[in-house]
Amino acid sequence: MDDAKNIIARRIAQELHDGDVVNLGIGLPTLVANYLPQGVDITIQSENGVLGVNGSPEKGKEDPDLINAGGKHITVRKGSSYFDTATSFGIIRGGHVDATVLGALEVDEKGNLASHMVPGKMVSGMGGAMDLATGAKKIIIGTLHTNSGKPKILKNLTLPITAVGVVKLIVTEMAVIEVSPLGLVLKEVAEGTTVEQVKAATEAELLMSPDLGTFSVQ
């Protein structure tokens, strides 16, 4: 599963552009920073109040006053800055974040996202996800294709919605799928995976991109 997450993170990293301001969600999305292509320099925002996140500190060198939104100790790079929550979400809602990478419980073919609760079972709360999904210029979902075989990419969400029609791109260990006005478009399949396998693991209809490609799983 860790392999799958790293495959997803590596592919998402190719979607980011030099100079982008990017917010990486907790968990899998955080791994994206490890795979930035040569020459792509981004500024990572964490919504608890920092621009310029720069990875984990060495063991024993943690600054107790410096964490990311996942509660993990971080370091910052030269040119970083700190701010309060109101400013942080002004940055997010105000359209100053070029891309955000978020996890998902479900995504549907209209680009609707469910990520914050499973009624009666798991309630984590939306944290900053609703604001990020509403305010960032590009919403990229990084998720395992299925939940232990159960499709997560659906015709319609079954879980409470986190944001309406915001998802632009879905990257899984099996496929890269774009959300278009016509529906979901299969853009790439992972090396070693067939289109039929992707379709079988996806509840939503998939349109075929005329230039369907593959992506690396190395």
Add this chain to the structure above:
Amino acid sequence: MKNKVINITEAVDRIPDGASIMIAGFLGNGTPHNIIDAILAKGIKNLTIIANDTGITGIGISKLIAAKVVKKVMTSHIGTNPETGKQMMAGTLEVELVPQGTLAERIRSAGAGLGGVLTPTGVGTDVAHGKQTLVLNGKEYLLELPIKADFAILGATIADTFGNSFFNGTTKNFNPVMSTAADTVIVETAKIVEPGELDPNIVMVHGIFVDYIVRSNSNG
């Protein structure tokens, strides 16, 4: 200039059962840990807590949840303290989930004398239930109303005796907005200095908002 430093027991003596309390911090970072412990030690109960999250199991606000002294929380995230979800599903704790940016703006608007804020966040979701919506220039917004509290408790890195406070690194988070939106504001800090010692350029919570300052034995 008034010296507002009191001891921590005197500070929590002012908090009655049933109080609403804003607790600053983000997963325990910038949180007034010693005041939370003192609230627990005194046995204050039936609290309404307004905070970013309900802490991480064993840390910060999670201690209040575990002790079952909270009747309601308004918060953005409870995933790092599963006990909150358990009590919510058991029906013993009321939880109002508020998007993080909306929580900050609702508190800020209370402190800034605004009637509320219009935000696109939450449109079309459960968050919108029962709320007025407005369409402005073709975009839909929710009207989110201000949140005030009886108390705000803050965790500063350095405070002067008047209450001007500095927050290091990412500990600033909800501290500045919460300082403006409660009847009584208590700052906890490990380092207390005299007025004039803190460069006015780095003051992040202003002394005029602060009622009491208490010394912590650690910064958590």
